[in-house]
Amino acid sequence: xxxxxxxxxxxxxxxxxxxxxxxxxxxxxxxxxxxxxxxxxxxxxxxxxxxxxxxxxxxxxxxxxxxxxxxxxxxxxxxxxxxxxxxxxxxxxxxxxxxxxxxxxxxxxxxxxxxxxxxxxxxxxxxxxxxxxxxxxxxxxxxxxxxxxxxxxxxxxxxxxxxxxxxxxxxxxxxxxxxxxxxxxxxxxxxxxxxxxxxxxxxxxxxxxxxxxxxxxxxxxxxxxxxxxxxxxxxxxxxxxxxxxxxxxxxxxxxxxxxxxxxxxxxxxxxxxxxxxxxxxxxxxxxxxxxxxxxxxxxxxxxxxxxxxxxxxxxxxxxxxxxxxxxxxxxxxxxxxxxxxxxxxxxxxxxxxxxxxxxxxxxxxxxxxxxxxxxxxxxxxxxxxxxxxxxxxxxxxxxxxxxxxxxxxxxxxxxxxxxxxxxxxxxxxxxxxxxxxxxxxxxxxxxxxxxxxxxxxxxxxxxxxxxxxxxxxxxxxxxxxxxx
Numbered sequence: 001x002x003x004x005x006x007x008x009x010x011x012x013x014x015x016x017x018x019x020x021x022x023x024x025x026x027x028x029x030x031x032x033x034x035x036x037x038x039x040x041x042x043x044x045x046x047x048x049x050x051x052x053x054x055x056x057x058x059x060x061x062x063x064x065x066x067x068x069x070x071x072x073x074x075x076x077x078x079x080x081x082x083x084x085x086x087x088x089x090x091x092x093x094x095x096x097x098x099x100x101x102x103x104x105x106x107x108x109x110x111x112x113x114x115x116x117x118x119x120x121x122x123x124x125x126x127x128x129x130x131x132x133x134x135x136x137x138x139x140x141x142x143x144x145x146x147x148x149x150x151x152x153x154x155x156x157x158x159x160x161x162x163x164x165x166x167x168x169x170x171x172x173x174x175x176x177x178x179x180x181x182x183x184x185x186x187x188x189x190x191x192x193x194x195x196x197x198x199x200x201x202x203x204x205x206x207x208x209x210x211x212x213x214x215x216x217x218x219x220x221x222x223x224x225x226x227x228x229x230x231x232x233x234x235x236x237x238x239x240x241x242x243x244x245x246x247x248x249x250x251x252x253x254x255x256x257x258x259x260x261x262x263x264x265x266x267x268x269x270x271x272x273x274x275x276x277x278x279x280x281x282x283x284x285x286x287x288x289x290x291x292x293x294x295x296x297x298x299x300x301x302x303x304x305x306x307x308x309x310x311x312x313x314x315x316x317x318x319x320x321x322x323x324x325x326x327x328x329x330x331x332x333x334x335x336x337x338x339x340x341x342x343x344x345x346x347x348x349x350x351x352x353x354x355x356x357x358x359x360x361x362x363x364x365x366x367x368x369x370x371x372x373x374x375x376x377x378x379x380x381x382x383x384x385x386x387x388x389x390x391x392x393x394x395x396x397x398x399x400x401x402x403x404x405x406x407x408x409x410x411x412x413x414x415x416x417x418x419x420x421x422x423x424x425x426x427x428x429x430x431x432x433x434x435x436x437x438x439x440x441x442x443x444x445x446x447x448x449x450x451x452x453x454x455x456x457x458x459x460x461x462x463x464x465x466x467x468x469x470x471x472x473x474x475x476x477x478x479x480x481x482x483x484x
Contacts, residue, residue, distance in 0.1 A: 041430075184310070
C-alpha cells in the first residue's frame, strides 16, 4: 500500500467527462456530435502523462483526478441481454444508478476509451499514484463493484492496486493543499449527503443523483443538439431558443417542445421524490464511515464532519426554483391562461353565438404581461459558479490548508481570495460554443505543484497543447489574476 499522506510532486486535472462513443448520425450529423470519436482526447492525455512522468524525473507523481472524470449521466446504451429489469424510462434515457447497471455503464466507457485506460495503467505501473475524487457526474464511483471494475480495466495487480485511492468528495495533498471537486457548494449539483450517498427505492439501492445531473439524463440526453459541458449551450433567453429552434431543430426534431415538457416534468418529479428519501445508513455505522472517509482523504474525522457542514442547501428543497430553471413555470402559466380563456369562451358562447377566434382577444392582451414575466425571470445557475470567500476561508481553517483547488466550473483560475490561494484546474471536456463543434473551449489545463524550497510547495496553472506544456499566465503575477 502506497503512502498517500506525503507528496513531493502533484498534478491535478478535472472534468474530463469520459463517456460512451456516439456513432455518427448520417441523417442528422449534428446530433450529439460532441460525443463522437472525432473529439476524443485520449492520445493527448496519454502524451500528457508521459510529459509529467519525464518532468518528475525519478520522483513519484501524485496524479489527482478531481471529479467528473467519467460521465455516467450521458451513457444511454442498454445491454443486449440484460441480467436486470429495465424500465420504460430507462429505455428512453439510460439506466438508473444501481450498482450492476453502473458497472455496465462503466464498461461502455472503458470500451470507448481503451487508449486512455492503457495510458493511465502504464503511468501507475511506473510507480506513480492516482487519486480519484468523486464529482457529481461520476457519483456512481461510490459503488464498490464500479471501483473494482476500474481497477480491473487498468490491469493492476499486487502492489499496483495500492497506488489507487478513491476519495468521497475532498482530499488533502501533503497537508498543504485541499483538493475538492466543488459541487458541494453548487445547490444544483451537490450530493445531499456525501457521507451517505445511497438511498433505497423499493428493493433497490441507488446513488442519489442531483437535480443538475437529472437534467442531463432526462432532458439533455433527449435533446441532442445541446452540449451539456457549456452552460451557454442550453441556458438561453426565449428569443435565443426560438432562433436556435429554427436554425437547427425544426427539420430534425420538430416536436422538441414535447420532449422538453416531458423531460422537464420527469426531472421535476424525480428530483423532488429523491430529495424526500432518507440516506441509507445504519446509525451504528456512521462513525465508521466517517473514519473511512477521513483515512482516504488524509483528514481527521473532525475535518470530515466540519467539511460536511459546509455543504449548501439543495435546490430541490425549493420546487419553485426548479420550476423556473426548467421553464415549467412559464409553460404552466401559458397553459393555465389558455385554458382559462377557452373556458371563458365556452361560457360566453352559451349566451351569444360567437366565433372561436374571439378567444384571441384576451389571449393577445395577456401576451405582453407573459413576455414581461418571461424576460424578468433568469437562471441563477451561474451565481454558484464562483468561489465564495467565506467557504474558502472556512475550508482553509478546517483543514489547515492555505491552498484550495476546485474543478466543476470548467473555468480555470489562479488567484488570491482573502487569505487563501485558490486555483481551478479547468476542463478537458468536449465543450463547444456552437452545435457544429467549430468553436471549442479547448482548455486542457492542469495544475502542477512542486517544491519551491525546503519549507513549502508552489502551484502553477498550465495548458497542455500539442505535446507542449504552456504556462497559462506566464510569469507576470499569474496567481493574482483571474482567467477570462
